[in-house]
Amino acid sequence: MSPKPKHIDYKKELNSAQLEAVMFDDGPLLVIAGAGSGKTRTLTYRVARLVEAGVPPAAILLLTFTRKASAEMLTRACRLLDDRCGKVSGGTFHSFANAILRRYAAECGFGSGFSIMDRADAESLIGMVKKELGFSAKKRAFPRNQTLANIFSRGVNKGLSVDEVVFNDYPHFASAADDLTTLFNLYSERKLQLNFLDYDDLLVYLYRLLRDRSDIRQNLSATYRYIMVDEYQDTNHLQAEILYHLADRNHNVMAVGDDSQSIYAFRGANFKNIIDFPRIFPGTTIIGLEENYRSVQPILSLTNAVIDRAAEKYEKKLFTRRKGGTRPCLVDTVSENNQSRYVVDKIQEIAVTGVPLNQIAVLFRASFHSFDLEIELSREQMPYVKVGGFKFMESAHIKDLLAHMRVVQNPYDRINWYRLLLLLEKIGPKSAHDIYEAVSAEHAGTAGILTAVSGRKRPVGLERLAELYAAIDARPMSVAEMGETVLAYYLPILKRKYDDHPKRQKDLEQLLTIMIRYDELEDFLSDMALEPPSASVEGYLSTDGSDDDRLVLSTIHSAKGLEWHTVFIIWAVDGRFPSVRALDNTAELEEELRLMYVAATRARDNLFITYPSQVFDRGAGLYFGRPSRFVDRLPQEVIESSSVSPW
């Protein structure tokens, strides 16, 4: 759009540490960026600076934690400089791997039309393999599918064998360790046969490709001359290796992160990657960003006190020039419902002073912690959007609809064939199996269903299914059109299966509006697996995090990198946060502490931490009493404690 690039006055717009990072030329660079220290700003300016200096945008790779984050940075860089910044390659490690692996699929031993399995797909394939091997329970304790998927994934992400994971983390299954390894190997084999990649495979195969094929490594590392990685503290060993190989040629890697904000260890992330970075890339320059631009001093004093309790961290003291502000509050609300009402009251109070609702957030450790609050919000008719937690993509009706489209893209997708066939009346596992075998024997894509079942007596359901695929096969359709056709077919099934079908139907219609944005079925399906919509508005699937003026409810994990005027952290009770399961494990406890730190550092002006002190826990059957140990027993100067009774 803009004909001549704008002049950017870097010196004026950045502080000295940021400026140093932005102006840094070649070689490895590690930026330790404290919370709210202008990390995004620094990355954005550096993209603009490189482009301004004449680096071709396609030679810059920006790897971030979500694709939304990279899109936003690039948009800002465009505003700063010009549209060239939009051509910078950006995305998550997973989406980047997806793109590269489609190009080099043949070299990796699978077809370029591979499907990405989400968690549920992986679990059901594991289930099939388990059955095939005859490992189903009965004789002795054997992990269920979900647990198996956890074990396998943990091993891959931490670089451990199945055996090691079992003995370390699942000792009660030690007697089955050999069978688990057998199962894992067959599972891996099946994935290749079916042309499936799970999340971990995306990283694994990209890593192997870069490691083993020096020609491809040379090629890619010549293409991406400047690489920037955000949230480096949340990368795992595979991602670190990938980065290492990608930078093989130029060593122009800029990693940005904060070890105090590492909250993804459960996924194999290792914040020690940050500490190891200078060793892996000799000659690394390290820059620390310590000036906080986000929070008022009283909030910063609290967050500094919280992170002070961490055993292991880079010493850093954040400071701010923002004056004024009030001390954060720690509020005992006694009961859960009273906590909800307290939060709603406070929000109304603050909103009256002119703070827009979308500048207020309620954060919590686990998704279900907000259930009671959501009821209260509906009662008060306060609009909100909920981020994170419950996955729409994992809800049955969405998966049902997508299953019909996924077999179009990959007709050998046994998992989704089974899924959609089992929806039909009179068709159980056996029939589904037979039909799948017949269809895939036809080698005619989904159209195979027409001929494959022609001989047998067809239940009405199967008849309709054949008609559906005949219609889809008849002429080329856009993604959205196909979705509409499938939905029309699926609606009767939906109504039969669920008594809450009106709500579910709305979700499906929302999904159709998402499809409109896509030209290619493959892109749509990959995106739904790699970056599914995670926000919901009043319990319904939301198309995007629109600019509506809505209160934000979010898990702390999903709140990473964001900020609000006012933040509430609810359920800060020992036993919930930190959760009981973390209590006997130092490493996990440390991670929970960092989680509290991340939550508290989201606030600019107001911070409220609430906890119900009298709650009966169904599982353990005990009364929680103490506030979270992360904020308990802090000096009065740092936090103001109070209590509100229910009446």
Next chain:
DNA sequence: TCACGGAATATTTTT
């Protein structure tokens, strides 16, 4: 071969 009901079991966070 399917559908239902009883028993076991894991229990957060996400690409």
Next chain:
DNA sequence: TATTCCGTGA
């Protein structure tokens, strides 16, 4: 506690 898994009866 809610879900999921498995075995049994129809």
